[in-house]
Amino acid sequence: MKTAVLSAALLCLFDTSAHAVCSSPAGEVGEIIFNTEFKVPQYCDDTNWIAMTGGQAPQGVYELNAVTFDGTNDGVSIDGTSMGTSTRLTFSLWAKMNDLSTFYRVFNDNGDRTQIFINDDETVAVFVRDVSNSGVFQCQTDTTTINDTTDWHHWMFSMDAATGDFHFYVDGVDESPGWCSFLSSNAYYPNTNFRLGTDNYGGFLDADIADVWFDVGTYIDFSSATNRELFYNAGEAVYLGADGSLPTGSAPDLFLSGPTGSWHANKGSAGATTEIGALTTAPSAPISSSTLEPTGTEVVPSGLLGHWRLDETTGTDALDSSGNVYNGIYYNMASGAATGTSEGVVATSMAFDGSDDYMRVSTTFDLAEFTVCGWFMPDEGADDNALISKFEDTSNGWWVEYVDGELLVKDDIGSPGSDDPLYQTAIPQTQWTHFCAGINSNPNNFLYINGTLIGDSDTPSGSWDSITSDRIYIAQRGNGSKYVDGRLDDIRLYNRALTASEVQQVYAARDGFRFNEKTRAPEYFDGNGWDSMRMGFAEVPYGLVGHWRMDETSGTTVTDASANSNNGTMQGSMSAASDSAVGAVKTSLSFDGVDDRISVADNAALEMTDDFSVSFWVKQDVNTGVKQKVMMKRHTVEPFLSWEFFIGASNEVAFQLANTASNSGVGTSYFYVGSNPLTEGRWYHVVGVKDGGELTLYLNGAEEEWYANEPYTGTIVDTDNDLLMGATTSSSEFFMGALDDVRIYTRALTFADVQDLYAMGAPIGQNTSLPQGCPNIGDACDDGTIYAGLSPDGNVPMFTTPQDGVQNLSWNDTNNSGQVLTSASDSDAGFSNTTSIVVTDADSSSGGHQIHEASQHCYDSIIAGVDDWYLPAINELSVLYANREAIGGFITDPGEWYRRYHSSTEYSQTEMYIGDFSNGNMLGYSLKEVGYSTRCVRKGPAPRCANPYGVEGQMIFNSDHAVMQYCDGARWLAIGKAN
Numbered sequence: 001m002k003t004a005v006l007s008a009a010l011l012c013l014f015d016t017s018a019h020a021v022c023s024s025p026a027g028e029v030g031e032i033i034f035n036t037e038f039k040v041p042q043y044c045d046d047t048n049w050i051a052m053t054g055g056q057a058p059q060g061v062y063e064l065n066a067v068t069f070d071g072t073n074d075g076v077s078i079d080g081t082s083m084g085t086s087t088r089l090t091f092s093l094w095a096k097m098n099d100l101s102t103f104y105r106v107f108n109d110n111g112d113r114t115q116i117f118i119n120d121d122e123t124v125a126v127f128v129r130d131v132s133n134s135g136v137f138q139c140q141t142d143t144t145t146i147n148d149t150t151d152w153h154h155w156m157f158s159m160d161a162a163t164g165d166f167h168f169y170v171d172g173v174d175e176s177p178g179w180c181s182f183l184s185s186n187a188y189y190p191n192t193n194f195r196l197g198t199d200n201y202g203g204f205l206d207a208d209i210a211d212v213w214f215d216v217g218t219y220i221d222f223s224s225a226t227n228r229e230l231f232y233n234a235g236e237a238v239y240l241g242a243d244g245s246l247p248t249g250s251a252p253d254l255f256l257s258g259p260t261g262s263w264h265a266n267k268g269s270a271g272a273t274t275e276i277g278a279l280t281t282a283p284s285a286p287i288s289s290s291t292l293e294p295t296g297t298e299v300v301p302s303g304l305l306g307h308w309r310l311d312e313t314t315g316t317d318a319l320d321s322s323g324n325v326y327n328g329i330y331y332n333m334a335s336g337a338a339t340g341t342s343e344g345v346v347a348t349s350m351a352f353d354g355s356d357d358y359m360r361v362s363t364t365f366d367l368a369e370f371t372v373c374g375w376f377m378p379d380e381g382a383d384d385n386a387l388i389s390k391f392e393d394t395s396n397g398w399w400v401e402y403v404d405g406e407l408l409v410k411d412d413i414g415s416p417g418s419d420d421p422l423y424q425t426a427i428p429q430t431q432w433t434h435f436c437a438g439i440n441s442n443p444n445n446f447l448y449i450n451g452t453l454i455g456d457s458d459t460p461s462g463s464w465d466s467i468t469s470d471r472i473y474i475a476q477r478g479n480g481s482k483y484v485d486g487r488l489d490d491i492r493l494y495n496r497a498l499t500a501s502e503v504q505q506v507y508a509a510r511d512g513f514r515f516n517e518k519t520r521a522p523e524y525f526d527g528n529g530w531d532s533m534r535m536g537f538a539e540v541p542y543g544l545v546g547h548w549r550m551d552e553t554s555g556t557t558v559t560d561a562s563a564n565s566n567n568g569t570m571q572g573s574m575s576a577a578s579d580s581a582v583g584a585v586k587t588s589l590s591f592d593g594v595d596d597r598i599s600v601a602d603n604a605a606l607e608m609t610d611d612f613s614v615s616f617w618v619k620q621d622v623n624t625g626v627k628q629k630v631m632m633k634r635h636t637v638e639p640f641l642s643w644e645f646f647i648g649a650s651n652e653v654a655f656q657l658a659n660t661a662s663n664s665g666v667g668t669s670y671f672y673v674g675s676n677p678l679t680e681g682r683w684y685h686v687v688g689v690k691d692g693g694e695l696t697l698y699l700n701g702a703e704e705e706w707y708a709n710e711p712y713t714g715t716i717v718d719t720d721n722d723l724l725m726g727a728t729t730s731s732s733e734f735f736m737g738a739l740d741d742v743r744i745y746t747r748a749l750t751f752a753d754v755q756d757l758y759a760m761g762a763p764i765g766q767n768t769s770l771p772q773g774c775p776n777i778g779d780a781c782d783d784g785t786i787y788a789g790l791s792p793d794g795n796v797p798m799f800t801t802p803q804d805g806v807q808n809l810s811w812n813d814t815n816n817s818g819q820v821l822t823s824a825s826d827s828d829a830g831f832s833n834t835t836s837i838v839v840t841d842a843d844s845s846s847g848g849h850q851i852h853e854a855s856q857h858c859y860d861s862i863i864a865g866v867d868d869w870y871l872p873a874i875n876e877l878s879v880l881y882a883n884r885e886a887i888g889g890f891i892t893d894p895g896e897w898y899r900r901y902h903s904s905t906e907y908s909q910t911e912m913y914i915g916d917f918s919n920g921n922m923l924g925y926s927l928k929e930v931g932y933s934t935r936c937v938r939k940g941p942a943p944r945c946a947n948p949y950g951v952e953g954q955m956i957f958n959s960d961h962a963v964m965q966y967c968d969g970a971r972w973l974a975i976g977k978a979n
Contacts, residue, residue: 066282071206075198079271085163093602109191116752131189136784167222208282215252298529312337354485386482440497543747552576583740584617584761593736597727652675655688659714691748701758778886783864793828797940808931809853830873833904858936871904894918
């Protein structure tokens with residue numbers, strides 16, 4: 001989409017006169033909003049609001065709810081007529097047992113062909129039968145997995161009787177090794193009527209249930225962590241879609257989730273449900289509310305008594321966001337909050353009519369010292385308005401007032417009261433002004449306007465702490481006078497005097513965006529606090545025994561974010577206060593190369609004697625010409641080394657292991673894999689994986705093998721020394737640089753896991769030096785691919801690899817007989833050709849032996865973390881030839897056989913087009929079984945923005961032009977309306 005990358009010197013502003021507008025809500029091109037329903041920023045692209053996540057927009061939000069089955073008469077009946085029969089079955093659900101004293105059927109059908117139950121020994125079991133009611137599969141956990149009535153537990157199960165595959169996980173733990181077996185390979189045959197929470201024998205479940213997902217005909221391989229994370233993520237529930245379709249792309253037979261009232265309606269694709277008894281909402285759900293949205297005010301919360309955001313759109317309650325529940329009530333507003341809700345500074349505001357509208361908080365406060373803050377916009381002609389007051393009689397009180405075009409603080413304390421203004425300053429009408437007023441411990445009054453101090457030296461006329469019985473009024477003085485004619489927003493009341501910096505924080509806490517220089521991420525203010533707008537990434541939790549984020553900003557403890565509490569201690573002159581710095585993922589910790597290091601006490605969880613993986617971000621400041629130890633685990637006796645990562649004298653990062661004995665049975669063997677040299681001052685993501693005898697080192701998501709002497713043999717040394725970062729046990733070979741997001745796993749990470757971890761810091765992590773991107777043909781993109789030019793089927797950017805693929809692959813590896821056309825005749829669109837060719841391989845029975853090696857090679861390739869590579873069509877191959885010198889790596893010698901390159905365009909039943917890169921002849925054709933060179937391609941958009949580096953949807957703050965910008969895949973475009 002769009003065009004190639006433009007120079008960063010060009011600030012692109014939209015011309016709003018040339019474009020349409022967005023609706024729901026209304027917006028002009030380039031305008032940006034925050035979608036509070038989906039928790040995602042969006043921009044107007046001419047006609048639609050587009051999610052700015054860097055990927056696909058979220059498809060919904062998790063509805064925090066669970067349903068209680070009371071053990072007496074509650075249940076759900078399900079019509080299963082349309083479920084059919086299959087050897088395959090998958091289900092997932094959450095349960096919190098309220099009683100464990102007896103046997104309970106959680107889910108079953110009328111013929112007992114489906115049974116999911118909890119035994120009285122607290123094990124979980126599954127049993128399914130075929131059409132003759134004979135057993136197909138039975139499984140029971142061999143451990144006590146549901147041994148409490150306080151916690152939520154997750155069950156997921158899948159089977160395929162035809163292949164003998166099955167998986168049973170409870171709370172993410174594999175229970176398949178339990179008492180589980182297939183009784184036959186017959187098809188499972190569910191009865192037409194199912195029951196949840198009750199059975200055919202008068203039994204009723206005493207439990208809370210959430211997110212029931214059940215599908216006949218589906219088998220999901222739960223041995224894959226990625227597949228398990230579709231339903232269960234680090235102990236919490238996962239949003240499955242409004243109809244449960246997110247895990248598989250289509251709705252399951254049965255899906256019950258969300259509000260209690262909707263459980264009588266199946267959200268899945270099978271029949272309707274009927275509520276038995278009266279289901280009620282459970283007191284808890286399998287996800288913490290903190291994962292959904294902030295709870296309580298996060299900006300200057302200390303001493304906050306009340307925070308009335310005035311964001312209500314219905315009813316008469318004015319809600320308090322402080323957490324103290326000092327709610328107020330709107331009075332004399334004909335339709336309650338709906339009468340006055342208006343556009344505000346922080347979300348919405350409340351408009352008051354100047355006649356009799358107001359809000360009152362019934363609680364009384366003893367305020368010897370306090371601060372009150374808020375936003376005020378007087379209507380045109382407004383005068384004599386009391387914005388907020390603590391005043392109900394005629395002799396004592398204080399209030400913030402707008403009169404004669406000025407904002408003032410007044411008190412009327414003592415007998416007689418002075419009723420004199422303490423401070424006053426002019427403010428404009430029909431514009432928003434922020435104020436903070438109060439009294440400190442001196443005691444002196446103070447007033448801030450738009451974050452600027454107006455005065456703080458006047459002494460009140462009496463003792464303000466004597467005003468104990470008066471209530472708080474908003475939009476009038478409290479004695480039926482001085483009604484506000486205008487709008488108020490985000491009123492806060494503190495039981496102390498705020499400092500100048502705190503007033504600045506409150507003033508800055510309004511709708512809009514800011515760029516956090518510390519984390520290098522744009523943030524959005526949601527009314528309570530600043531939320532990062534950085535893209536979310538898939539977590540990799542399974543097997544994690546140590547996770548040091550390096551996000552500390554004070555102290556000398558490095559916290560382990562895993563569940564194992566393997567906290568580290570900074571040593572030498574190292575402290576978070578002095579050594580916290582911008583990192584790859586968030587913040588990092590710096591090592592001085594002299595005496596800084598981190599020590600993590602030895603324990604069994606960190607003893608790596610089998611497969612394991614280590615992941616971290618590293619930035620080397622200076623190549624000292626000697627080895628620098630990044631991380632290591634050692635033993636106190638020979639052989640000392642167990643495993644380590646270091647940066648060598650030539651700047652290569654290395655992963656080294658030792659075993660207890662060499663292959664000959666004497667001494668110690670060391671196994672080593674290394675990388676190409678690192679560049680000083682640049683972030684790199686490093687992952688070392690031991691998988692059986694294979695050692696793999698990944699650098700920025702790509703496998704490295706500059707040098708290796710694997711395969712690994714023998715046994716890893718069982719160590720008893722502390723885990724060290726930044727130095728050795730002998731306090732030498734100190735590391736000079738920074739570390740971020742260090743992780744240790746007790747399993748071999750997959751390629752997909754490595755990509756997920758790399759994505760957490762990429763692209764920012766390795767690009768602090770602002771790389772140029774790849775705007776010109778032949779430029780190497782940050783992901784290692786080459787920009788190859790525009791495609792012939794729509795001028796879409798194409799990208800290729802720096803080198804050819806495997807040589808001597810055939811278009812079709814059989815002889816001419818038995819071949820069929822594959823519908824790959826398009827001269828411009830190689831992707832559709834390749835897809836058609838590969839599909840034909842699955843139909844080889846109709847066309848003879850058809851293994852299309854060249855197409856399959858590109859189709860199966862995962863390069864630079866993407867899998868949409870294909871064999872170019874003949875006209876796309878022509879683009880590569882035209883740009884061959886800039887791209888590089890092609891064979892062009894007329895004497896070389898492999899100067900000829902495959903295209904995916906078919907010429908006839910037995911022949912295909914090839915391109916000769918020695919002379920540019922693209923009209924030649926050849927028999928399909930002949931082997932030639934292969935160069936794979938993929939199409940854009942251009943994967944990166946340049947200066948600074950960014951991916952599509954990412955946002956930055958352009959400090960030169962003071963404007964937010966987003967990456968559209970090629971260019972940094974300004975966010976905001978054109979002037």
